[in-house]
Structure formats: structure tokens, C-alpha cells
Amino acid sequence: MARAATTRNPLVIAATALVVVAAAAAGWGGWERYDAAHDDAASYAQARDAALAAGEQAVQNMNTLDHRTLEEGLDSWEESTTGDLHRQLVEGRDAFAKQIEAAKTVSTAKVLSGAVTELDERAGRAGVMVALRVTVTAPKGDPAVKESRMLGTLTRTPEGWKLSALGQAPVGSTAG
Structure with missing residues (x-):
């Protein structure tokens, strides 16, 4: 009961x-x-975010250089790159250093926005477009400020994503 x-x-x-x-x-x-955790979309998003962060930082590094800390700046350029772009920077380093030392310029870049334009995880390649504001200060005169868009190609290396190509994005309309 x-x-x-x-x-x-x-x-x-x-x-x-x-x-x-x-x-x-x-x-x-x-x-x-x-x-x-096992979703391909989440893995793709993580790879995209990693490529974008590395691409933005590398483009900023490549547009920032101070004649007073020239060696550190050029080291940063080399650490941000791989492939042919890296080789070109290493081979032209001495000549470029002489130009910057003579000009006594300081350039600083600030990333305004960025986007991944393509991502091939299997091939370890990505494309980025980065909008930035670059301020160049010469010993005399006012600082020159320019906003530009850069297109970069990234290659995945054992150290992470690095720039393997960098160029100016075309400006203007392709319509019509």
C-alpha cells in the first residue's frame, strides 16, 4: 500500500x-x-577571420615605416611577407633603407576596414582588400594624409598567413 x-x-x-x-x-x-564544433562552416569562418586579421596587420605593417626605427620597420615588413614579395624586400632592403634615411620620413597607417575577397583553405591562399589611411610626415611641411585601398594575396605558412603579393586596388567605376 x-x-x-x-x-x-x-x-x-x-x-x-x-x-x-x-x-x-x-x-x-x-x-x-x-x-x-564539427561544422565546416565554423571552420571556414575561423580560417576567414584568421586570414583577415593577418592580412590587415600585414598591410598596415607594409605602410608603416619610421626613419628613426628603420631596421625594426624593415624587419616587420620581412616578417609580414613570404614568397616573391619577401625576396624582393630582402634584395632591395639596403637601397630602400638609404632612400628612407635620406628622406627622413615617417609613415603611419591605420586600417579603416578590410574584407576577405577569396579563401582557398586547401591551397593555403587567400585574398584581402584593406582600406587604410596613411599619414606621411616629412622633416618640413605638413603631414600628407591619403586614404587608399590595397589588394593583398596571402599564403599560409607554418608561422601563419603572410602577404605574398600587395598592390593598389583600382579606383573608379567599371560600369558603363
Whole structure:
């Protein structure tokens, strides 16, 4: 008789129902988390975000140089690049350093916005477009400020994404 009383007790029935609902919710939540962690879209988004962050930083580095800290700036250029672009920078470093030392200029860049234009994870290549504001200060005169858009090609290396090509984005309309 005591057994019949406990199985019909509304508190026992409610507690059992809550346990079943909690177990089902935990199972569903675990499955959703597993599914999201193994989703190709999430992996692609992470790769895209990593490429964009590296691309923006590399383009900013390539547009920032101070004659007073020239060696560090040129080292930053080399650390941001790979492939032919890296080779060109290394080979032209001495001549470029002499030009900057003679001009005594300071250029600083600020990224305004950026976007990944293409991403091929398998090939380890990505394209970025970065809008930036570059301020060039010469020893005499007012600083010159220019806004521009740069197109960069990134290559994935063991150290991460690095610039393998950089150029000015075309300006103007292609319509008409």
C-alpha cells in the first residue's frame, strides 16, 4: 500500500518528469555543441577571420615605416611577407633603407576596414582588400594624409598567413 502511494504522489511524478526533461535537454545541447564544433562552416569562418586579421596587420605593417626605427620597420615588413614579395624586400632592403634615411620620413597607417575577397583553405591562399589611411610626415611641411585601398594575396605558412603579393586596388567605376 505504501508503494501505491509513492507512485501516485504528484511531487514524485513532477520530479520524474523534470529529470526526464533535463536529461533530454542536456542530450540535445550536447549534440548541438558537437555538431557546431564539427561544422565546416565554423571552420571556414575561423580560417576567414584568421586570414583577415593577418592580412590587415600585414598591410598596415607594409605602410608603416619610421626613419628613426628603420631596421625594426624593415624587419616587420620581412616578417609580414613570404614568397616573391619577401625576396624582393630582402634584395632591395639596403637601397630602400638609404632612400628612407635620406628622406627622413615617417609613415603611419591605420586600417579603416578590410574584407576577405577569396579563401582557398586547401591551397593555403587567400585574398584581402584593406582600406587604410596613411599619414606621411616629412622633416618640413605638413603631414600628407591619403586614404587608399590595397589588394593583398596571402599564403599560409607554418608561422601563419603572410602577404605574398600587395598592390593598389583600382579606383573608379567599371560600369558603363
